[in-house]
Amino acid sequence: MSLLERIDSPADLKQLSRAELKELAGEIRAFMIDSVSKTGGHLASNLGVVELTLALHAVYDTPSDRIVWDVGHQTYVHKILTGRRERMHTLRQTDGLSGFTKREESEYDAFVAGHSSTSISAALGMAAAAKVKGEDRRCVAVIGDGAMSAGMAFEALNNAGAMDANLLVILNDNEMSISPNVGALSNYLTRLLSGRVYNTMRRQSEKLLSGLPVLQELAKKAEEHMKGMVMPGTLFEEFGFNYLGPIDGHDLDALIATLTNLKQLSGPQFLHVVTRKGKGYVPAEENPLGYHGVGKFDPAQGVTAKAGGKPSYTQVFGNWLVDMAAADSRLIGITPAMCEGSGLTRFAEQFPGRYYDVGIAEQHALTFAAGMACEGLKPVVAIYSTFLQRAYDQLIHDIALQNLPVMLAIDRAGLVGADGPTHAGAFDLSFLRCVPNMLIAAPSDEAECRRLLTTAYRHDGPSAVRYPRGTGPGAEIEPDLEPLPIGKGLLRRQGRRVAILAFGAPLTAALAAGENLDASVADMRFIKPLDRELIQHLAETHALLVTVEENAVAGGAGEAVAELLAELGLATPIVHLGLPDRFIEQGEPTVLLARVGLDAAGIERSVLAALKK
Ligand SMILES: Cc1ncc(C[n+]2csc(CCOP(=O)(O)OP(=O)(O)O)c2C)c(N)n1
């Protein structure tokens, strides 16, 4: 029996000798590489935190002590150690384990994550709650150097450093976000590690430590291991934390000794740990970006690039951006730390002077774009629907209120599959369409995507084009940069009695359902402004209208159509198909769409049920 097979909870871990823990780290890595190669997942980040996770569960008394993992994409080791090893083959699959932390899944998951930079706030809240309730527990936030760059992390540090909360923040510094980390904080951390700050600080720390017996002891231990040092860190000390580190995050002895000491200290503590993303699997160490999120792969071969096939919507956007940038020197491309995922790689290479990765900073990304737009430039912010949620006030207050020509290229609109509810783009149509001045479009295929991108870009005001993760139906893309008429849809199928109004990607399923039902089917293209004439015509010539969208029904495009019918005084019955009023778990996209009735069969069923009524 392997050591790993003996671990069903952190209590089992505490029975192991130090040598066994080290052996276990190797077993966990081998297990994870094998497991993730079959399920897909965030491999590199997890390989980097094996020792840190082991040390945390060996030292802290979980689940009573709270460990809050930032983003939650690096919690596979935590899952393996907390009774979920045997379900790891279901990770990110339909009805399987979540790829992130999830409170319903385990009492060891202290907080739900998926979006970054929330861990310090949440752990601080827990620490403050423990104090209010008179409970004795430690609260730990584990945050990556990428996640640390977000404003929210600094809001939390600002609050925590001035509070007497028993909070430990562990900065897991691997010099990577998804792509290489960017920004002044990242430069600062690099300087800290390079020793320039470190050496000066070390001299100061010797003085400072003379009055602190526990820290002195800790310093000695760390020195014994020749791996780590104790020193005050300028920035984090200024925020009111005791800063410790940097220590080697793959040295179990140093980690356990340090955490054991820190556990005894009260007040805000900050531990800087240095790890290597992808540690222990050479292809991932050499290419942490390529192994941040992987699909299934052969571990012996590593991840291989797939050639050919239909371009994804992301690629359609990326190609359009390069072409439009060549045509218009005012175009600026902005990403909040999602260069590859948003399809900006070619643009970044070809137009480095007009490309901005602003870090994990969605709010800043939008206001930064607004500033550029004020000066006559044409910013395009490439952003996932789910992360745009972070920047809502910036959209309203800094962009729409001033009617600035900032274009949002909203990727991952609708259900996203394996990432699940934290990453679903379920709400953008609802929260965008109530904002004055917005132009909002949703393409139903790749060719239309390119044309709607041009339409939105040429529009002199705020605009958004939303498109889904993955590929579309495979439409032939014209290379030109021709816009479409704003607020005009297209009747794609003339039928009888029933008119299906499709917004964006669901058009393909709507057309299939329309064939079987002999229904009219319209490709609406625009959510705002709506095609009033087309809707009025369809309402006057059909007995039933059915709207279809991959967005929450509540507040979505369908409700916009209903509002228009009411305004026009038309009483045509209308049915709204879209995402229901609950969060949709992760799974195979086709399965999920079928479950929410947005595949062809589901649309057909809903229409027939409505006709019966
Ligand atoms: C608000 C938000 N924006 C963007 C992302 C996408 N994202 C997920 S992980 C990640 C990089 C995080 O880097 P870091 O915290 O250093 O963790 P690492 O992957 O290096 O372990 C990004 C940008 C996100 N999850 N949440």
Ligand SMILES: CC(=O)[C@@H](O)[C@H](O)COP(=O)(O)O
């Ligand atoms: C954890 C995180 O937020 C990202 O890594 C995300 O999982 C990427 O999603 P895509 O695979 O859709 O780019």
Ligand SMILES: [Mg+2]
């Ligand atoms: Mg990192």
